[in-house]
Amino acid sequence: MGVDKKYRTLKKELGLLDVFCIAAGAMISSGLFVLPGIAYAKTGSSVVVSYLIASFMMIPTLFSKAELATAMPKAGGDYFFIDRSMGPAIGTIGGFASWFALTSKTAFALIGISAFVQLFNPGLTELHLKIVAVVFCIIFTILNLFGVKHVGKAQVILVIGLISILVVYVIFGFFYIHPSRFEPFTMHGMAPIFATAGFVFVSFMGLTKVCSVAEEIKKPKRNIPLGMFLAWGVISTLYVLVVFVTIGLLEHETLMHSLMPISLGAKVFMGEIGLVVLGVSAVLAFITTANAGLLSSSRYPLAMSKDQLMPGFFSKISKRGIPFVSLLFTSIFMICIILFLDLEGLVKIASTLVLLLFIFVNLSVIMMHESNIKHYRPSFHSPFYPWVQIAGIVGYSFLIFEMGLIPLVLVGCFICFGFTWYWFYARDKIWREYSLLHIIERITGVKSTGYLVDEELREILIERDGITKERFKKIIKECEIIDVYKYARPDKFLMKIAEELSVKIGIKTEKLYKLLKKRSSDSNIAVHPGVAIISHMIKGKEKFAILVVRSKIGLFLSDTVDPVHAFFVIVSSPDKKNLYLHTLMWIIQATSTSDFDKKWVEAKDVEKLREIILESWEDRKNV
Numbered sequence: 001m002g003v004d005k006k007y008r009t010l011k012k013e014l015g016l017l018d019v020f021c022i023a024a025g026a027m028i029s030s031g032l033f034v035l036p037g038i039a040y041a042k043t044g045s046s047v048v049v050s051y052l053i054a055s056f057m058m059i060p061t062l063f064s065k066a067e068l069a070t071a072m073p074k075a076g077g078d079y080f081f082i083d084r085s086m087g088p089a090i091g092t093i094g095g096f097a098s099w100f101a102l103t104s105k106t107a108f109a110l111i112g113i114s115a116f117v118q119l120f121n122p123g124l125t126e127l128h129l130k131i132v133a134v135v136f137c138i139i140f141t142i143l144n145l146f147g148v149k150h151v152g153k154a155q156v157i158l159v160i161g162l163i164s165i166l167v168v169y170v171i172f173g174f175f176y177i178h179p180s181r182f183e184p185f186t187m188h189g190m191a192p193i194f195a196t197a198g199f200v201f202v203s204f205m206g207l208t209k210v211c212s213v214a215e216e217i218k219k220p221k222r223n224i225p226l227g228m229f230l231a232w233g234v235i236s237t238l239y240v241l242v243v244f245v246t247i248g249l250l251e252h253e254t255l256m257h258s259l260m261p262i263s264l265g266a267k268v269f270m271g272e273i274g275l276v277v278l279g280v281s282a283v284l285a286f287i288t289t290a291n292a293g294l295l296s297s298s299r300y301p302l303a304m305s306k307d308q309l310m311p312g313f314f315s316k317i318s319k320r321g322i323p324f325v326s327l328l329f330t331s332i333f334m335i336c337i338i339l340f341l342d343l344e345g346l347v348k349i350a351s352t353l354v355l356l357l358f359i360f361v362n363l364s365v366i367m368m369h370e371s372n373i374k375h376y377r378p379s380f381h382s383p384f385y386p387w388v389q390i391a392g393i394v395g396y397s398f399l400i401f402e403m404g405l406i407p408l409v410l411v412g413c414f415i416c417f418g419f420t421w422y423w424f425y426a427r428d429k430i431w432r433e434y435s436l437l438h439i440i441e442r443i444t445g446v447k448s449t450g451y452l453v454d455e456e457l458r459e460i461l462i463e464r465d466g467i468t469k470e471r472f473k474k475i476i477k478e479c480e481i482i483d484v485y486k487y488a489r490p491d492k493f494l495m496k497i498a499e500e501l502s503v504k505i506g507i508k509t510e511k512l513y514k515l516l517k518k519r520s521s522d523s524n525i526a527v528h529p530g531v532a533i534i535s536h537m538i539k540g541k542e543k544f545a546i547l548v549v550r551s552k553i554g555l556f557l558s559d560t561v562d563p564v565h566a567f568f569v570i571v572s573s574p575d576k577k578n579l580y581l582h583t584l585m586w587i588i589q590a591t592s593t594s595d596f597d598k599k600w601v602e603a604k605d606v607e608k609l610r611e612i613i614l615e616s617w618e619d620r621k622n623v
Helices: 016-027 035-057 059-071 078-086 088-117 126-145 148-176 191-216 220-249 252-256 261-297 299-306 324-340 343-370 387-402 405-426 435-444 452-464 469-478 490-505 509-520 574-590 596-602 606-621
Strands: 480-484 526-528 531-537 544-555 564-572
Touching: 016 148, 016 191, 016 220, 016 261, 035 059, 035 191, 035 220, 035 252, 035 261, 035 387, 059 078, 059 220, 059 343, 059 387, 078 088, 078 299, 078 343, 078 435, 078 452, 088 126, 088 191, 088 261, 088 299, 088 324, 088 343, 088 405, 126 261, 126 324, 148 220, 148 261, 191 220, 191 261, 191 343, 191 387, 220 261, 252 261, 261 299, 261 324, 299 324, 343 387, 343 405, 343 435, 387 405, 469 574, 469 606, 480 490, 480 606, 490 509, 490 544, 490 564, 509 531, 531 574, 544 574, 544 596, 544 606, 564 574, 564 596, 574 606, 596 606
Parallel strands: 480 544, 531 564
Antiparallel strands: 526 531, 544 564
């Protein structure tokens, strides 16, 4: 029987280098190759400070998204975090805002590609440039339809080449800087520096958009935060150095009126070759942004469709694991933007919406923490919680106000649109628990929630940590099973277990023996008549082992515990906590069937014991 497209899952194909290159590639584009000239006209040489401010203002959201993405590595990124923390109404606003902002930025990158094509053919008209942008959009759509693995490979090649060229530009250009060109450092005082920081903030937007493809990343607990931190450090440093060198290379008037300042800067010390090389680099930069942007933005309609906030056909996934309807819809919308809308105004709209989104994301972390939901277990924890989130919310609000009245009006309109869509399309279709309800419950003392959001997070953790049915089967098939045929004193029995496990987990036998002996005196180890489990967390990393014992005559571990026929020992380090907890839960499920004890005692050999555990577990899951 075939698998319905609607219910296929996204494939995990992206590694650490892919994450770094998607995040870095989404940052290196218009913010570096086009905006410095426009930003310089607003504030002068102090534009370097504006870029620094924008970079440091990313830190609260970088911490918050790293935490949320490792706790909930799901397609949709911002939308999913906001929806599960503050509810579907705010989630609708966040989803549309994320999608619109990233789609607009990607469309701007596509136009950027066509603009730099003029270096090689100055006779191109505006219509020709738009056609070039549309062609590139179609190319990237086809590339994405073949799978994120191919997108990731292309992104790695492009980003590494681009970073190499920019490093060369900074090193050689530094020797041609004229210090006098940094005077006056501020042309209009301090206020424009902050307003310009808000304007160029969109340059850093792509950094965290890799979260929207979190569901397709291998080892998300490690690769998501590490990839984002590396991208932030490397690209922020490049931004500041490249802008600094460019200011020192170009005359004031030239820089103010240029839409290709980096290319002109290279021309100063490399001539026409430098102009062409950096022009090609700019095209590569726009390609990486457009490529990563189309990949990321197409996941928002997918995530919203799965939650019934958009029509169901957006969640259909192809045999290659690609949300093809969502991808095609996003691509068509980008083409409409390219052909009919004013892209310069869209950059300001995108920056404002990004700031609004980042406020929501930082609020989401606070909501998730304060709700005390059991299965909210990020592998990365934001430092200095909640102060860094509060600082981010205040800072982003300040930048929005500094950008002027029009962005504020646009934000208001967008919020109204999101609420209207939710009210008339989705409100009657869904009811979902979210962390804010749990906070209200704590404050009022009135029980109004169940365990729905907690159960959803538990399922996400199972998928995140690879705690699958097949993994549990593998654990049982490979674990050590001992058959005890005669009576053994509790201390000797526990010492034998300690000796068996100590080699596997790298801990001294005596130390493990003391831990097991202490736990064996607890009457709670008897989970069912004839069944006992000793489980213990130990120090270290990558430590996990199970040992199973069968005794037909029964083991007496203490005066408070009945004779034990099935004895399980689970030892784990803290980094394997989720695997440890789910394995413990599944073993309890397996041993709770009515005839388990009888089958266990009558089993002929060790292999039959393994079959009994797995068969009983499957029977329990199907009840």
